[in-house]
Amino acid sequence: MGAKAGATPRPHSRGEPDARERPTDTDADTDTDTDTDADTHTDADADTRLGDAMSAGITVDALTKRYGPVAAVDGLSFTVEPGLVTGFLGPNGAGKTTTLRMLLGLVTPTSGTALIDGRPYAGLRRPRRVVGAVLEATGFHPGRRGRDHLRVLAQAGGIAPSRVDEVLEQVGLGDAGGRRVGGYSLGMRQRLGLASALLGDPQVLVLDEPANGLDPAGMADLRDLLRGLAAEGRTVLMSSHVLSEVAQTVDRVVIVAGGTLRHAGPLAELTAAQGETLEAAFLRLTATPDTDPSGAVTAPVRG
Numbered sequence: 001m002g003a004k005a006g007a008t009p010r011p012h013s014r015g016e017p018d019a020r021e022r023p024t025d026t027d028a029d030t031d032t033d034t035d036t037d038a039d040t041h042t043d044a045d046a047d048t049r050l051g052d053a054m055s056a057g058i059t060v061d062a063l064t065k066r067y068g069p070v071a072a073v074d075g076l077s078f079t080v081e082p083g084l085v086t087g088f089l090g091p092n093g094a095g096k097t098t099t100l101r102m103l104l105g106l107v108t109p110t111s112g113t114a115l116i117d118g119r120p121y122a123g124l125r126r127p128r129r130v131v132g133a134v135l136e137a138t139g140f141h142p143g144r145r146g147r148d149h150l151r152v153l154a155q156a157g158g159i160a161p162s163r164v165d166e167v168l169e170q171v172g173l174g175d176a177g178g179r180r181v182g183g184y185s186l187g188m189r190q191r192l193g194l195a196s197a198l199l200g201d202p203q204v205l206v207l208d209e210p211a212n213g214l215d216p217a218g219m220a221d222l223r224d225l226l227r228g229l230a231a232e233g234r235t236v237l238m239s240s241h242v243l244s245e246v247a248q249t250v251d252r253v254v255i256v257a258g259g260t261l262r263h264a265g266p267l268a269e270l271t272a273a274q275g276e277t278l279e280a281a282f283l284r285l286t287a288t289p290d291t292d293p294s295g296a297v298t299a300p301v302r303g
């Protein structure tokens with residue numbers, strides 16, 4: 001069910017490398033390095049205690065990322081609340097992936113902050129316990145069985161091996177865990193990516209295109225799973241281009257275009273206000289430029 005899913009986001013492939021960015025083998029959803037302190041911290045870690053009522057949210061404030069003359073993200077501010085599924089929407093090149101990568105500590109902001117539970121990703125003591133992420137579907141070793149992939153991640157993250165079969169069941173791969181990933185369909189790889197993200201039982205889920213490549217049944221499963229996770233009090237942020245699916249899944253939307261915020265607020269408020277479908281509202285809000293001929297900003301900000 002994860003889409004663009006993948007437990008191992010690829011190295012940055014566009015433009016010149018940014019020397020300040022962290023190596024990609026520290027990716028949030030594989031975090032083979034950042035969880036190495038798993039054995040050195042105790043349950044005194046406030047940011048890892050699931051008993052903290054799943055209260056971790058996301059706060060993005062004046063976030064900016066420039067690649068030379070290109071402002072991939074330009075002064076972006078929004079919040080993502082626990083207990084809800086939030087859709088992160090925007091046309092191609094809007095800055096969604098760059099934003100999610102900054103949130104996960106994979107890209108260094110030019111300015112501004114992207115915080116999870118009030119901290120930058122690098123400041124989370126046991127990140128896999130706080131946030132699970134699925135960025136791309138390409139990081140699996142094709143010769144490795146799905147279950148073994150998760151076992152490796154669990155071991156690296158100091159997570160109980162028993163979680164492996166739990167998350168395989170949770171994403172509907174209970175019968176496929178013994179098969180080699182090279183034989184998985186795209187939808188199955190998406191599910192495996194989501195299973196990776198769920199391993200640490202995280203309070204926050206960050207999913208880039210989780211519906212990509214899923215068939216209708218897979219989408220329905222994903223919807224049920226994400227809504228169930230939010231109902232448990234978790235924070236779920238998902239990017240998607242599949243607006244029909246988003247409309248059925250999310251409580252709130254954050255819409256970006258050209259690296260800037262165009263709208264943030266409850267889905268129902270957006271569609272009910274003007275009697276529009278989500279698609280119509282999306283097209284209106286992401287139309288360029290974001291000012292009307294008089295110069296007034298037409299797109300609402302903050303929500």
Ligand SMILES: Nc1ncnc2c1ncn2[C@@H]1O[C@H](COP(=O)(O)OP(=O)(O)OP(=O)(O)O)[C@@H](O)[C@H]1O
Nearest residue numbers: 012014015016067072091092093094095096097098
């Ligand atoms: N490493 C990089 N070097 C140079 N430019 C980059 C880099 N990463 C992203 N960009 C540019 O930043 C802008 C935003 O890209 P980003 O991938 O964040 O958008 P997106 O909303 O995720 O798009 P899509 O929906 O197509 O995945 C684009 O113009 C992109 O070309």
